[in-house]
Amino acid sequence: MNDRLEKQYNDFxxxxxxxxxxxxxxKTELEIDGVIKRFELCYETSWKLIKTYLEYQGIICKTPRICFKEAFNNDLINNVDTWLKMIDDRNLLVHTYTFEQSRKIFEHINEEFLNAFKNLKDTVKKRLSKEN
Structure with a gap:
């Protein structure tokens, strides 16, 4: 396995x-804000993992949107719409943050994004173990 890919997986x-x-x-506002920051980090590491994994497969993608679509086409993720929603939520957090939006995104994290991240983690882990 590629060392860079393994590092990306471990970071993610x-x-x-x-x-x-x-x-x-x-439970508290401060803890919820911390989770939202953790989401941003998880989002960033997930798309870098996807990008690196796809490069390892010979597929070059330069943006999260393209990488997520390619990941869906290559069965790395199972719901591209959830991942595209992550892009929108992450951009809202970074560019037009409001308290109300952040609480809605916290709901998205719990209702959709955690499952999407888990699916990616499990899929990549399974594929990497087959390659070793």
């Missing part, structure tokens, strides 16, 4: 576990 897995734990335990 750590970010996912931190997000999952935080989302499960968040």
């Amino acid at each position: 897995e750590r970010a996912y576990e931190n997000l999952r734990t935080g989302a499960k335990e968040a």
Whole structure:
């Protein structure tokens, strides 16, 4: 296995576990804000993992949107619409943050995004173990 790909996977897995734990335990406003920041990190590491994995397969993609579509086409993710929604939510957080939007995104994290990240983690782990 490629060292860069393994590092990307490990970084993503750590970010996912931190997000999952935080989302499960968040009760206060400060803790919810921390989960939202963890989502941003998990999002960034997930698309870099996808980009690197696809490069390893000979598929070059330059943006998250293109990478997510290619990941769907290559069965790395199972719902491209959820991943495209992540792009929109992440952009809202970075460019037009409001308290109300952040709480809606916290709901999206718990209702959709955690499952999408878990699916990616499990799929890539399974594929990497087959290659070793």
